Amino acid sequence: MSLPLVVALDGPSGSGKSSTARGVAARLGLAYLDTGAMYRAVTWALLQRGVDTDDAAAVAAAVADVTIESGTDPAEPTIVADGVDVAVEIRSDEVVRHVSPVSTVPQVRTHLVDLQRQVIAAATPGIVVEGRDIGTVVATDAAVKVYLVADPEARASRRAAEEGGSDTAATAASLLRRDRIDSTRATSPLAKADDAVEIDTTFLTLDEVIGQIVALAEEARS
Ligand SMILES: Nc1ncnc2c1ncn2[C@@H]1O[C@H](COP(=O)(O)OP(=O)(O)OP(=O)(O)O)[C@@H](O)[C@H]1O
Numbered sequence: 001m002s003l004p005l006v007v008a009l010d011g012p013s014g015s016g017k018s019s020t021a022r023g024v025a026a027r028l029g030l031a032y033l034d035t036g037a038m039y040r041a042v043t044w045a046l047l048q049r050g051v052d053t054d055d056a057a058a059v060a061a062a063v064a065d066v067t068i069e070s071g072t073d074p075a076e077p078t079i080v081a082d083g084v085d086v087a088v089e090i091r092s093d094e095v096v097r098h099v100s101p102v103s104t105v106p107q108v109r110t111h112l113v114d115l116q117r118q119v120i121a122a123a124t125p126g127i128v129v130e131g132r133d134i135g136t137v138v139a140t141d142a143a144v145k146v147y148l149v150a151d152p153e154a155r156a157s158r159r160a161a162e163e164g165g166s167d168t169a170a171t172a173a174s175l176l177r178r179d180r181i182d183s184t185r186a187t188s189p190l191a192k193a194d195d196a197v198e199i200d201t202t203f204l205t206l207d208e209v210i211g212q213i214v215a216l217a218e219e220a221r222s
């Protein structure tokens with residue numbers, strides 16, 4: 001019997017991780033885990049409790065009671081926090097503003113990395129996992145590791161278009177703020193694993209990026 005295939009997909013905000021990961025998982029018949037949605041869901045739950053997200057000690061004390069469940073069907077991924085479906089709420093501006101500081105707290109990371117490893121261990125025939133630290137921390141033995149990048153302008157204009165033509169300059173500022181916090185935090189910063197393949201998606205279509213990663217996965221499986 002072959003080992004479950006794990007595809008680790010990391011990269012900065014808006015580089016195309018979610019859309020690419022879902023496409024790869026659908027093409028290969030694998031599960032899909034959006035770890036960013038888990039950090040967003042914890043942030044939503046802490047805000048609901050009135051926790052000051054800039055107070056690391058308060059965040060650390062509150063996070064142990066937060067329950068997160070992730071549905072891993074790439075056609076219909078789900079995210080539930082404290083029993084509430086928060087798929088819409090976690091995309092709010094308020095959650096976006098608070099998620100990066102929350103993600104710097106070591107107890108938050110330990111709590112979620114444990115959950116992520118449980119989901120990965122249960123996934124047959126395999127799973128595509130996307131985030132910031134999948135290749136470097138969560139699944140260091142993944143058979144395929146990809147690090148997606150794209151020019152900040154491309155990332156901002158794609159995200160602004162997705163949001164129905166919102167202000168591209170404001171979107172760019174928000175993406176760059178998250179990049180800075182995510183890549184400079186002390187614990188598990190956003191980083192390319194030494195053995196990851198870097199793909200610059202700036203001038204590639206989504207289908208082209210998916211095709212490149214499917215080819216890497218098929219090579220790893222053969
Ligand atoms: N190669 C591509 N070409 C054009 N558009 C793309 C490409 N990849 C992704 N997109 C589009 O860019 C936008 C951002 O992609 P996506 O949400 O997948 O990025 P992300 O890295 O998961 O972002 P975040 O880290 O903020 O969750 C989406 O509208 C998506 O459809």
Ligand SMILES: Nc1ccn([C@H]2C[C@H](O)[C@@H](COP(=O)(O)O)O2)c(=O)n1
Nearest residue numbers: 035036037039099103131132133178
């Ligand atoms: N493995 C991960 C995934 C996400 N985060 C943090 C940092 C991001 O700004 C935030 C939201 O992620 P997104 O939904 O935009 O992919 O969550 C992290 O620290 N580690």
